[in-house]
Amino acid sequence: MTSPSKTPLLDTIQDPYDLRALPETSLRQVADELREETISAVSVTGGHLGAGLGVVELTVALHHVFDTPEDKLIWDVGHQAYPHKILTGRRSRIRTLRQQDGLSGFTKRSESPFDAFGAGHSSTSISAGLGYAVSADLQGKSTRSIAVIGDGSMSAGMAYEAMNNAGALGSRLIVILNDNDMSIAPPTGAMSAYLARLVSSRTFLSLRDIGKQVAKRLPKFVEVGARRAETYARGLAMGGTLFEELGFYYVGPIDGHNLDHLLPVLKNVRDADLGPVLIHVVTQKGKGYAPAEAAADKYHGVNKFDVISGQQVKPKANAPSYTRVFGDTLVDEGAEDERIVAVTAAMPSGTGVDLFGQAFPKRTFDVGIAEQHAVTFAAGLAADGMKPFCAIYSTFLQRGYDQIVHDVAIQKLPVRFPIDRAGLVGADGATHAGTFDLAYLGCLPNFVIMAPSDEAELRHMIATSVAIDDRPSAFRFPRGDGLGVDLPVRGSLLEIGRGRIVREGTSVAILSLGTRLKASLEAAETLETLGLSTTVADARFMKPLDRDLIRRLARDHEVLITVEEGSVGGFGSHVLQALAEDGLLDRGLKVRALTLPDVFLDHGDPQKLYAAAGLDATGIVAHIMRALGRETALAEAGRRA
Numbered sequence: 001m002t003s004p005s006k007t008p009l010l011d012t013i014q015d016p017y018d019l020r021a022l023p024e025t026s027l028r029q030v031a032d033e034l035r036e037e038t039i040s041a042v043s044v045t046g047g048h049l050g051a052g053l054g055v056v057e058l059t060v061a062l063h064h065v066f067d068t069p070e071d072k073l074i075w076d077v078g079h080q081a082y083p084h085k086i087l088t089g090r091r092s093r094i095r096t097l098r099q100q101d102g103l104s105g106f107t108k109r110s111e112s113p114f115d116a117f118g119a120g121h122s123s124t125s126i127s128a129g130l131g132y133a134v135s136a137d138l139q140g141k142s143t144r145s146i147a148v149i150g151d152g153s154m155s156a157g158m159a160y161e162a163m164n165n166a167g168a169l170g171s172r173l174i175v176i177l178n179d180n181d182m183s184i185a186p187p188t189g190a191m192s193a194y195l196a197r198l199v200s201s202r203t204f205l206s207l208r209d210i211g212k213q214v215a216k217r218l219p220k221f222v223e224v225g226a227r228r229a230e231t232y233a234r235g236l237a238m239g240g241t242l243f244e245e246l247g248f249y250y251v252g253p254i255d256g257h258n259l260d261h262l263l264p265v266l267k268n269v270r271d272a273d274l275g276p277v278l279i280h281v282v283t284q285k286g287k288g289y290a291p292a293e294a295a296a297d298k299y300h301g302v303n304k305f306d307v308i309s310g311q312q313v314k315p316k317a318n319a320p321s322y323t324r325v326f327g328d329t330l331v332d333e334g335a336e337d338e339r340i341v342a343v344t345a346a347m348p349s350g351t352g353v354d355l356f357g358q359a360f361p362k363r364t365f366d367v368g369i370a371e372q373h374a375v376t377f378a379a380g381l382a383a384d385g386m387k388p389f390c391a392i393y394s395t396f397l398q399r400g401y402d403q404i405v406h407d408v409a410i411q412k413l414p415v416r417f418p419i420d421r422a423g424l425v426g427a428d429g430a431t432h433a434g435t436f437d438l439a440y441l442g443c444l445p446n447f448v449i450m451a452p453s454d455e456a457e458l459r460h461m462i463a464t465s466v467a468i469d470d471r472p473s474a475f476r477f478p479r480g481d482g483l484g485v486d487l488p489v490r491g492s493l494l495e496i497g498r499g500r501i502v503r504e505g506t507s508v509a510i511l512s513l514g515t516r517l518k519a520s521l522e523a524a525e526t527l528e529t530l531g532l533s534t535t536v537a538d539a540r541f542m543k544p545l546d547r548d549l550i551r552r553l554a555r556d557h558e559v560l561i562t563v564e565e566g567s568v569g570g571f572g573s574h575v576l577q578a579l580a581e582d583g584l585l586d587r588g589l590k591v592r593a594l595t596l597p598d599v600f601l602d603h604g605d606p607q608k609l610y611a612a613a614g615l616d617a618t619g620i621v622a623h624i625m626r627a628l629g630r631e632t633a634l635a636e637a638g639r640r641a
Contacts, residue, residue, distance in 0.1 A: 006029060008033060009022065009026055009029050009030050009033060010030060010033040010034060010037060010086075010091075013030070013087060014089060015087070015088055015089045015114075016063040016064075016068050016087060016088060016114070019060070019063050019064055019087060020063070020064055020067075022064075024064070024259070024263060027060050027061070027064060027259050027263075028259055030060055031056050031057045031060045031259065032288075034056050034059070034060065034083050034086060034087065035053060035056045035083075035287075035288045035289070037086055037091070037094070038052050038053060038056065038082050038083050038086065039053070039289050039307060040307060041082065041086075041094040041095050041097065042082065042097070042302065042305075043304060043305050043306070043307045044095050044304060045095055045096070045097040045098055045099060045102075045304065046098065046301075046302055046303045046304045046305075046427070047079075047082070047097050047098050047105050047301070047302065047427070048079035048080070048082070048105065048300060048301050048302075049082075049286070049289075049292060049299040049300075049301075049302050050285040050286040050292050050295075050297070050299040050300050051077075051079050051080035051150070051180075051285060051300065052079070052080045052081070052082040052083050053285070053286050053287050053288055053289055053292060053299075054080065054178070054180050054256075054283040054284055054285045054286065054287050055080050055083065055148070055178060055256070055283060056083050056287070056288070057256060057257050057258070057259055057262060057283075058148070058176070058178065058256050058262065058281060058283065059083040059084050059087065060083075060087070060259070061259060061262040061263055061266055062146065062148075062176075062266065063084075063087055063088075064263070065263065065266040065267050065270055066144060066146060066266075066270060067144075068088075068114055069088075069113045069114045069116065070143055071143055071144040071145070071146065072116040072117075072129070072132045072143060072144070072145045072146065073114070073116055073146050073148070074107075074116050074117045074119075074125045074128050074129050074132070074145070074146065074147045074148065075107050075119060075125065075148050076119060076122055076123065076124065076125035076126075076147065076148060076149040076150060076153045077106070077119055077120070077121065077122045077150070077153060078105075078106030078107035078108075078118070078119040078120060079105065079106060079301075080148075080150070080178075081106070081107050081115075082094070082097065084107075084114070085097075085103060085112075088112055088114035088115075089112065089114070090103060090111075090112065098427035098428070098429075098603055099427075099603075099604075100602075100603065100604035100605060100608065101602075101604070102603075104429060104602070104603065105427060105428060105429070105603065106118065106119055106120045106428075106429075106431060107119050116128075116132065117129075117132075118431075119431075120428070120429070120430070120431020120432060121395075121396065121399070121431060122150075122152070122153040122156060122369050123149070123153040123154075123156035123158045123159045123369060124158065125147035125148065125149045125153075125175075126147045126149060126159055126162035126163055126166065126173075126175055127158060127161070127162040127165075128147070129145045129146065129147035129173055129174075129175070130145070130162055130165060130166045130169070130171065130173055132145040133145040133166075133171040133172055133173040134169060134171050136171075136172070137171050137172075144172065144174060144270065145172070145173050145174065146174045146175075146176065147173070147174070147175050147176070148176045148178055149175060149176070149177060149178065150177075150178045150179075150180060151177065151178065151179045151180060152346065152368070152369055153369055154177065155346070155367075155368030155369045155370055156368070156369045156370055157370065157372065157373070160246070163175070163243070163246045163247070163248065163276075163278075164246055164247070166246075166247065166248070166276045167246045167247015167248060167276055168247060169276075170247070170275040170276065171275065171276065172273065172274075172275060172276075173275075173276045173277070174269055174270075174276075174277050174279065175248065175276065175277070175278045175279070176278075176279045176281055177252075177278055177279070177280045177281065178256065178281055178283055179253065179280060179281065179282045179283070180282070180283045180284060180285045243278045247275075247276060248276045248277060248278040249274045249275065249276065249277045249278070250277075250278050250280065251265060251269065251277065251278070251279045251280065252265075252278075252279055252280025252281065252282075253280040253281070253282050254279070254280070254281055254282070255281075255282060256281035256282055256283035257283060257284070257287060262281070265279060266279070285299075285300070286299050289310075290310070291305075291309070291310025292310070303315070317481050318481060318484050319455065319481045319482040319483060319484035319485075320455065320481065320482055321479075321480060321481050321482065322420075322452075322455060322458060322477040322478055322479070322480065322481075322482055323350070323351065323352040323420055323477075323479070324352060324355075325455040325458050325459065325482060325487070326351075326352045326391075326418055326420070326458060326462065326477065327351075327352025327353065327354070327355030327356060328352075328355060329458070329459045329462045329463075329491060330342065330352070330353075330355070330356045330389060330418075330462060331355055331356055331359045331360075332490065333462060333463065333466050333491075334356060334359065334360050334363065335359070337387065337466060338363075339385065339386050339387045340363065340386075340387045340389065340466065341363045341364070341365065341381055341386050341387065341388050341389070342356040342357065342360075342363065342364045342365070342388075342389050342391060343365045343367065343374050343377060343378045343381070343388055343389065343390045343391070344365075344366050344367070344374070344390075344391045344392065345366070345367055345368065345369060345370055345371045345373075345374040345392055345396060346366060346367075346368050346369045346370075347391075347392070347393065347396070348364075348366050350393065350420065350421075351391035351392070351393070351418065351420050352391070352418075352420070353366070353389075353391050365377070371392055371396055371397065371399040371400040372399060372400045372402070372403050374390055374392065374400060375390060375397075375400035375403035375404055375407060375408060375415070376400075376403045376407045378390040378408075378415045379403070379407040379408050379411070379413045379415055381415075382408075382413040382414050382415050383411070383413055387414070387416070387466060387469075388415050388416065389416045389417075389418055389465075390415055390416065390417050390418075391417075391418040391420065392417070392419070392420075393419070393420050393421040393432070393434065394419045394420070394421050394422050394433075394434025394435075394436070394437040394476065395421065395431065395432050395433060395434050395436075397417065397419060397437065398436065398437075398440065401440060404417075404441070404444070404472075405444060408472050409444045409445065409446050409447060409472055410446075412446045412470065412471045412472070413472060414468055414469045414470060414471060414472060414473070415472045415473075416465040416466070416468075416472070416473050416474070416475075417441075417472070417473070417474035417475075418462075418474075418475060418477075419434065419437050419474055419475065419476040419477070420434075420477060420479065421433075421434045421478070421479045422434040422437060422451070422476035422477055422478050422514070422565060422566075423435065423478045423479075423514070423515075423565035423566070423596075423606070424478075424565070424596075424601065424606040424609050424610065425479050425606065426479070426603065426604070426605060426606050427603050428603060429601070429602050429603030429604075430600035430601055430602060430603075433600075433601060434476070434478075435565075435566055435567045435596050435601075436566070436567050437474070437476055437566070438451075438476070438513075438542055438564065438566040438567070438569075438570030438571055439566065439567050439568070439569035439570045439573075441474055441543075442542055442543055442569075442570060442571070442573075442574060443569075446471045446472060447471065447472055447473065447474065447543055448465075448468055448471060448472070448473040448474070448496060448497075448541070448543060448544070449473070449474050449475075449476075449541065449542040449543040450464070450465075450473070450474070450475040450476075450494075450540060450541055450542070451475065451476050451477070451513050451514035451515075451539075451540070451542065451564075452475065452477055452514070452515070452540075453512065453514060453515055453517035453518070453538045453540075454482060454483045454485045454515065454517070454518075455482030455483065455485060455487060456485045456486065456487055456488060457538075457540070458475070458477055458482075459487060459488055459490070459491035460488075460491040460492050460493075460494050461475040461491070461494065461540075462475070462491055463490065463491030463492060463493055464491070464493050464494045464496070467493055468496070476514070477515075478514075478515055478565065479606075480606070483515075483518060494540065496541070496544065497541050497543075497544035497545065497546055498540065498541070498546050498549075499511075499537055499538055499539040499540045499541065499546040499549045500537065500538050500540065501535065501536075501537050501549075502517070502521070502536050502537065502538055503521060503524055503534065503535060503536040504535055505524070505532075505533035505534040505535040505536075505557075506533040506535070506556070506557070507532045507533045507534065507557060507558055507559070508524075508527055508532050508533070508534040508535070508557060508558065508559045508561070508624055509534070509535045509536075509537065509553040509554075509556070509557040509559065509560045509561070510523065510524065510534060510535070510536045510537070510561050510563060510620065510624075511537045511539055511549075511550070511553060511560065511561070511562045511563070511575065512536065512537070512538055512539065512562075512563045512564070513538075513539040513540075513542055513562070513563070513564045513571045514564060514565050514566075515565065516563045516564065516565055516610075516615055517536070517538050519563070519610075519615065519616050519617045519620060520536050520563055520617075520620060521536050522617035523617040523618075523620035523621045523624070524536050526617060526618075526621050527621060527624065530621075530625075530630075532624070532628075535553065535556075535557060537549060537553060539571065542570070542571045542574060543574070545574055545575065545578055547578055547582070550575060550578055550579065551582060551584065554579055554582075554584040554587075554589050554591075555584070555587075557589075558589070558590060558628070559589075559590045559591075559592075559624055559627050559628060560579075560589060560590070560591050560592075561591075561592050561593075561594060561620065561623060561624055561627070562575050562591075562592070562593045562594060563594045563615065563620060564594070564595055565596065565610075565615065566595060566596060567595060567596055567598070568595050568596075568598050570595060571593075572593025572594065572595055573593065575591075575593065576591065576593060579591065590627045590628065592623050592624075592627050594614060594615060594619075594620065594623055596613050596615070597613055601613075
C-alpha cells in the first residue's frame with residue numbers, strides 16, 4: 001500500500017505522456033497507487049479483477065517505455081486492461097465500468113485512441129499486432145506493435161497461426177507472453193533477469209550481427225550450423241525453443257512484478273531491430289490483494305465487494321439459474337447413461353459443466369480456449385457412439401462455426417450443443433451477447449434447435465437431446481435466474497418439432513420462442529383489457545418448425561407476432577418463410593417479427609435493453625396495436641391508466 005507520507009503520484013497522471021515524464025524511481029509508487037485504485041474501482045462496479053492486478057507493473061512499464069498511442073499496445077481479451085484505462089485518461093470514469101452508458105469492461109477502439117484494438121474474446125492480439133506491424137512496414141512508419149497475451153489465450157490455435165505467419169514475415173512485432181497460470185518456465189531471480197537483459201542488449205545483439213556476417217562468408221553448412229548453435233545456446237540458458245522455432249527471438253522468463261527487471265528489457269527490445277520478439281513475463285493473478293491471491297480463481301470475475309474483507313455482494317436469487325439447472329440435469333442424465341460426456345472450452349463453471357465434472361471427472365473434458373477443437377473433438381466422440389454435450393457460450397460458439405458445418409452437420413453426427421448466454425448478457429456487452437446463434441445455426445440442414453421458455457422446459461429439452469441420436473441438436477438458454485417454476489424430477493421427451501398453446505384467444509396470436517414467453521403472456525393480459533382476445537403459443541422448436549401450429553395461428557387470427565431473443569434472420573424469418581410457402585401471407589394476415597435490433601448492443605441492464613428493443617410486454621402490445629392501426633386507442637388507454 002502507498003505510504004501516507006508520500007505525495008500521491010497517480011493524481012498527477014492524466015495520460016501516459018505524464019507517466020513518461022516521471023523518473024523511473026517513481027514508477028514503483030505509481031504501480032502501488034494504481035493497484036489500490038483498481039481494487040477500489042472494481043469493488044464499486046464488479047467485473048474482472050485478478051487479471052488486472054497481475055499486470056499492474058507491466059502496464060506501468062509498457063506505457064513508460066513505449067510511445068503510446070503512436071506505438072500500438074494491444075491487450076488480448078481486454079479484461080486485464082482496467083489499469084491501462086486508468087492510466088489513459090479514463091480514471092474519472094473508471095467507476096462506470098460495465099454500467100449502462102459507462103466504460104466497457106474490455107478494450108474498445110471507439111472509447112479511446114489508446115485502445116488500439118477491441119477485444120472481448122481471446123487469442124486475437126498477435127494477429128492484430130502483426131497487422132499493425134506489416135502496415136507500418138508498408139507505410140514506412142517507425143511505430144512499434146506490442147501484443148500482450150496471457151498463457152490461457154495461448155491454448156487457441158489462432159495464436160500459433162499468427163506466430164507462424166509473423167516468423168515468416170519477419171516484421172517488427174513484440175509479443176509479451178503474460179504467464180500467470182501454467183508457468184512455462186519459472187523466473188529464476190537475478191540470474192534470469194541478467195540473462196534476459198544480456199540477450200536483449202545492444203552489445204549482445206551487435207556481437208550476434210557480427211557473427212552472422214562472418215558466418216555468411218563461410219560455407220553454407222557452417223553458417224546454418226552457427227545460427228543453430230546460437231539459437232540453441234540461448235535455448236539451453238533460457239528456454240523458449242518452441243518460440244524460436246516459430247521464428248521469434250525469445251527473451252525471458254522475467255519477473256513481471258519487478259520493475260528493475262522489466263524496464264531494461266523493454267527498453268532493449270524497443271530499441272533493437274530484431275523482427276518478431278517474444279518476451280516471457282511471469283506474473284501472479286490477483287497480485288497485491290490478499291483475498292484475490294487466496295481465491296481459487298484469483299478473483300477472475302467478481303461482484304461488488306468490501307475492500308477490507310474481500311466479501312462479495314451476492315444478489316439474492318429467487319430461483320436457480322438456468323446454468324445451474326442445466327448442470328444438475330446433465331448430472332442426472334449422466335447417471336442413467338454412461339455414454340454421456342461433457343466438453344467445454346475453458347468455461348466449466350460458466351456453462352455448468354463443472355457440476356458434471358465433479359460427478360464424472362473421467363467423462364468431462366475442458367479443452368482450453370479452443371472452440372474449433374472442442375466441436376470436432378465432440379464430433380469424433382459422437383462418431384464412435386458417445387453422447388457428447390459440447391457446452392459453449394453462444395458468442396464463443398461462433399468461433400467453431402466451420403467445424404459445426406463440416407464436421408457435425410454435414411455428417412449428421414449427434415453432437416448436442418447446450419448454448420449458454422443466449423440473448424443479452426448485461427455488463428459484458430456486445431462481445432458476449434448471444435444474439436446470432438438462431439440465425440447461424442438455423443440455416444444449417446440436419447439440425448434440431450430448441451429454446452426453453454422456463455427452467456422446467458430446459459429439463460425437458462436436455463432429456464430430448466439425449467434421445468436424439470441421428471442428427472445434431474442445440475438448445476439455448478439465457479444467463480441469469482429462472483422463473484422459479486416447479487421442476488420435474490426428470491425431464492420428459494418432447495415430440496420433435498411440436499410447440500404448445502399456453503393461452504387460447506381469437507383475435508391476436510403471439511408465437512414466442514424462448515424466455516420471452518413470460519412477457520408475451522403479460523402482453524396478452526393487457527390486450528384483453530383493450531378488447532383483443534389473444535392466443536399465446538410456445539414454439540419450443542425453431543427447427544424443425546411446427547408448421548401445423550403456424551398454419552392454425554395464421555388462419556384463425558387477424559394478427560400474428562413472433563417474439564425471440566435473437567437477431568434478424570432467426571426464428572421470425574423462418575416463420576415468415578413458412579407462411580410464404582403456404583400462401584398464408586396473401587390472405588390479409590398482419591404479421592410482425594419481433595427481434596433484437598440490427599445493431600451491436602452495448603453493455604447495460606438486460607431488462608432495460610429488452611424494453612428499449614420492444615421485447616417486453618409493453619413493447620409487444622405496442623407492436624400489435626401498430627399492426628392493427630390502433631396506436632391512438634393505445635395512447636388513450638395509457639392516459640386513462
